[in-house]
Each structure stands twice: as structure tokens, then as C-alpha cells.
Amino acid sequence: MTPTGPDDRVDEQALRQHIRWLIAQGAHGLFLGGTAGEGPLLAAVEWRRLMEIAFDEASAKVPLLAGAIDTSTRRVIDRVKILREIGYAFVVVTPTFYLPGRTHEEHLRLFGAVREAAGPMELLPYNLPGVTQSKIEVETMLELGRRGWARYCKESSADPEYQRQLLSRAKSAGLTVLMGSEIHAAEALYGGAGGLVSVCANIEPRTYVRLFEAAGRGDRDEADRLQRRIRDLVAHVVLVGPSFLAGPKHLVARRLGNAAVGNPVSPLSPLDAELARKIEMFFDSGAKG
Numbered sequence: 696m697t698p699t700g701p702d703d704r705v706d707e708q709a710l711r712q713h714i715r716w717l718i719a720q721g722a723h724g725l726f727l728g729g730t731a732g733e734g735p736l737l738a739a740v741e742w743r744r745l746m747e748i749a750f751d752e753a754s755a756k757v758p759l760l761a762g763a764i765d766t767s768t769r770r771v772i773d774r775v776k777i778l779r780e781i782g783y784a785f786v787v788v789t790p791t792f793y794l795p796g797r798t799h800e801e802h803l804r805l806f807g808a809v810r811e812a813a814g815p816m817e818l819l820p821y822n823l824p825g826v827t828q829s830k831i832e833v834e835t836m837l838e839l840g841r842r843g844w845a846r847y848c849k850e851s852s853a854d855p856e857y858q859r860q861l862l863s864r865a866k867s868a869g870l871t872v873l874m875g876s877e878i879h880a881a882e883a884l885y886g887g888a889g890g891l892v893s894v895c896a897n898i899e900p901r902t903y904v905r906l907f908e909a910a911g912r913g914d915r916d917e918a919d920r921l922q923r924r925i926r927d928l929v930a931h932v933v934l935v936g937p938s939f940l941a942g943p944k945h946l947v948a949r950r951l952g953n954a955a956v957g958n959p960v961s962p963l964s965p966l967d968a969e970l971a972r973k974i975e976m977f978f979d980s981g982a983k984g
Contacts, residue, residue, distance in 0.1 A: 696897045696940075696947050697732045697745055698956035705737070705744045709956045713897075713947060714752050720900040723890070725753060728762035729787065730826060731894040731940060735764045736960040743777055750781050760785045760819060760892075766793045768805050772812040779814055787819045787849060790829035797829045803838070810844045821849040823875070833860045840868030849892055851875030855882070862886040877929050881922035884910035894939070895928040898946045898978070924981070931977040937964035942974050949975065
């Protein structure tokens with residue numbers, strides 16, 4: 696998540712504090728400028744500041760994924776060129792949105808152009824149909840792997856059948872799947888997902904690291920216990936505010952001791968005082984991180 700002040704500018708000190716804490720808590724890598732990071736909502740100058748600050752703070756410590764998410768191929772490529780200039784090694788790209796590209800051919804046109812523009816950077820296609828209103832079909836995702844355009848992808852459709860089909864076939868296409876759906880996290884790891892990229896890892900990262908480790912050693916009892924905790928986080932923090940970002944961002948700000956960075960980017964609504972109190976009571980009653 697990206698700490699932003701009342702003017703929707705990136706708060707550098709808070710961002711650096713948040714990154715340091717996530718790494719200290721055991722996060723294996725960071726995804727900057729994604730959905731929870733509000734990348735597409737930031738002004739262009741603030742998006743660039745986010746990427747520069749994060750790269751300076753963390754590039755020598757953990758792998759960094761950078762979101763280049765926009766409304767047309769040309770606009771995505773402009774972001775990719777900035778990321779190349781900064782020095783990022785991985786770029787995450789959703790289908791374009793507003794007037795979304797939806798067909799197999801349109802997706803290949805986008806990702807092919809991005810792959811060419813990315814140079815040495817690795818492309819991670821990101822399936823997020825609930826936000827972009829465009830689904831990357833399983834066959835298209837596999838084609839990206841077979842063509843050598845991508846070695847990793849992110850899947851956040853929250854569609855169990857899509858997830859099952861992708862995971863069952865990804866390895867044969869040379870793809871490793873990173874799972875974004877929190878409520879299906881354990882199931883995805885059992886099915887062969889290579890990792891988790893989750894909103895609530897911003898507030899309780901150790902739970903996700905422990906889930907990853909438990910699934911890796913085949914401890915289903917522990918993994919299922921941690922998955923239940925994640926479902927509770929989603930129900931009591933993510934799904935209760937006017938925006939799914941409001942609850943998690945409020946808790947990040949509270950941990951930072953900086954209430955000024957706890958609101959989503961305008962025009963999204965912040966939590967009201969009563970909802971904030973309920974979320975804090977829930978989190979304090981069972982916080983693991």
C-alpha cells in the first residue's frame with residue numbers, strides 16, 4: 696500500500712517506514728503501484744516518486760514488482776520506459792481498462808508491445824477482471840508463457856475454476872502463478888502457486904509468510920488455520936468500508952503512527968470513526984503481525 700497525505704501526494708517517510716517494516720516482518724518481495732498500492736490513481740508525478748523512493752529503499756534487499764497499469768498500450772509503455780530508466784527488473788501489467796481490450800488478439804497486442812518495450816525487464820501479466828472488466832483467458836495466459844513473453848503471472852479473478860485450470864496447466868507453459876485472491880490463498884498453494892501477493896499482507900505479513908511455509912512443508916492443518924485468519928481479515932477489514940482500501944490503509948497508518956496517510960486517494964471515501972473503531976477492535980483481538 697502507498698501512504699499518501701491529504702493532498703494525495705506520496706508520503707516519503709511513511710513509505711520508507713512501511714517498506715522497512717514489511718521486509719523486517721519477512722516479506723519475500725514487494726509489489727509497488729498495484730491495486731492496493733493505488734498506482735493507477737496517483738498523479739503521474741506521484742507515481743514516479745513512488746517508484747523512485749521504493750527502488751532506492753528496497754531494490755538491494757528484496758525483488759520489486761512494479762505496476763504499469765493504464766488505459767492504452769501507449770500509456771502503459773510510457774510507464775514501462777520510466778521503470779526501465781529507474782532500474783526495475785519486473786513489470787506487472789493488467790489488460791487496459793476504461794475502454795478495455797477483451798479479446799485474445801487485443802491482449803496479445805498489448806503484452807507483445809509491452810514485452811518489446813520492456814527490454815531486459817520481465818513481464819508479469821495480471822488477471823484482475825473485477826477491476827479492469829477484462830479477463831485474460833487461461834489460453835491467452837498460457838500462450839504468453841509458451842511464447843516466452845512471461846515466466847510469472849498474477850491471478851486475482853477470485854474464480855475457483857479459472858484458478859484450478861490455470862494452476863493445472865501453468866507449469867507446462869513455463870509459467871509460475873502468483874495468487875492475489877486472499878480467500879483462495881491456501882488452496883492455490885496446494886495447487887502449485889508459486890507465491891501470494893495480497894492486500895492484507897500489508898497489515899499482517901507474518902500470517903502470509905507462515906501460510907506459504909506451511910503449505911510448502913505439507914502442513915495442511917497449520918495452513919488451514921492461517922487461511923481462516925486471512926478470511927477473517929478480509930471479512931472484518933477489507934469488506935466493511937466504503938472502499939476495500941479504506942480499512943487496510945487505515946490500519947497501515949495506525950501502525951505508522953501517522954493518521955494523515957490513512958485515507959485512500961480521492962475521490963474514494965475514508966472510514967468513518969465508528970467503522971475505524973470496529974476494525975481496530977477486531978484487529979487488536981487477534982493480530983499476529
